Amino acid sequence: MxxxxxxxxxxxxxxxxxxxxxxxxxxxxxxxxxxxxxxxxxxxxxxxxxxxxxxxxxxxxxxxxxxxxxxxxxxxxxxxxxxxxxxxxxxxxMKHLVLDFIHNPVKSFKYKGLTYNSVKDNFTGIKYGQFEDGFGEYENFKRTGEIEYLVRLFAIFHLRPNESFEKLNLEKRCKWFELLDIRHVYGFYLLFVSFVNYITKDCAILLDGKEIEISMLFQSESDNDEVKTDQPVESIGLRSTSFQLAESGVFGPYEKVRSEDYLIILIRMCDLVFRNRKEKKEMEDAKNKSETNSYD
Incomplete structure (x- = not known):
């Protein structure tokens, strides 16, 4: 202060x-x-x-x-x-707004006589479907600058008391929020950007005594093993990884994956990434060994 x-x-x-x-x-x-x-x-x-x-x-x-x-x-x-x-x-x-917070100053609000609840601090408890769809609308706005995508982002995370995301009619809710003051819509967008900065760059959790860096999901490896962090979030294939997770049967079908807590799904995705990297390394090692033996 x-x-x-x-x-x-x-x-x-x-x-x-x-x-x-x-x-x-x-x-x-x-x-x-x-x-x-x-x-x-x-x-x-x-x-x-x-x-x-x-x-x-x-x-x-x-x-x-x-x-x-x-x-x-x-x-x-x-x-x-x-x-x-x-x-x-x-x-x-160039000026860049300081966005380094993940607490939500606006936990709820009233609109046209109805109360809507926003996300908790740290986005605790949101569904993976909200997380996935929210990132999609965030990327859409970055690409086009159209406010309609911010309204969609806002609608995804603001529900009536006891309303479930799975039953949300997003198109209808967006139409309902069309005249909502921009201070609410843009304010939540700024909060979401701060959350994106955290989850894609700094987020790490301790699980069973082991630190898991969630941010690894938002990095891509180049041919020379340098990590690039400037890729569009959607380019890492969140949805394709979701389908891969659904195919594993751990959480059931894709819609069941979307209804789980987002952090649980991200942890499982980290496990998939670790396994894929391990398998890739083992295949490369086997190939190199085979090539070495052939020269002998």
Whole structure:
């Protein structure tokens, strides 16, 4: 948290350093502001000033005297520079939003008089079908930039109390959410991106005393055994691996695989990957041995 003290008011304010430190309402309002900045509807300086007002819970007002008004805006502009911490800047000057959180600030919300539940922190307990379909819509949005895919992503993970994902009519739910405020839709997208960053790069779990790196599922090996991590998520073949898992009979048919906890399925996929790599190495070793013997 940033600390900002206003001497005239004898008051200290605490301002989030990034989106992950925002409370529920701050998160939603900032998500909408980030959307406006990302889509070019507002410039960066406007984003910072409007963001400062949101995070300090201030309302816009005009001073009676012009000099006081100029001084106020000068101070606001200086204070708004604190919001630079919401981004990192690469060597080309491109700004990248800091997304390193997997707790959900918006666990539920009401829409048209109905309550909908979102995901738990860390996406705990989601179904593998949600995980698989969510990644698909995430990739679709990355490729096209069409908001409809974000609405589909949102609908996949927001269900009525006691509603099961398996019985969700996705097309109907997306139509229902068409007029939902973008702060909810884009806010969840930013949360999902942060989750993707975690699951594809940093996720490791301890199982029976053995550390399993889930992130290995999102890496592909080149011919020279270097690992590439810039592949589109769908390119690793989540769906094909799902079918392979279904064919193994461990969890039953494909639809049964989709109804299991996503983490259990990912752990089983890791096991499949390990086995496939082991078999590939054994075949290569046998081939090399055979070629060596033939020269002898």
């Amino acid at each position: 940033h600390s900002l003290e206003i001497l005239e008011l004898k008051k200290r304010f605490w301002i989030p350093e990034n989106l992950g430190e925002c409370k529920r309402d701050q998160f939603l309002d900032m998500s909408k502001l980030i959307y406006l900045f990302h889509t070019g509807e507002i410039p960066y300086n406007t984003f910072r000033v409007m963001g400062l007002y949101i995070l300090m819970n201030m309302s816009f007002s005009k001073e009676e005297f012009e000099a006081a008004e100029d001084e106020k805006w000068g101070n606001i502009y200086i204070a708004s520079e604190l919001l630079d911490s919401f981004f990192t800047v690469d060597e080309t000057g």
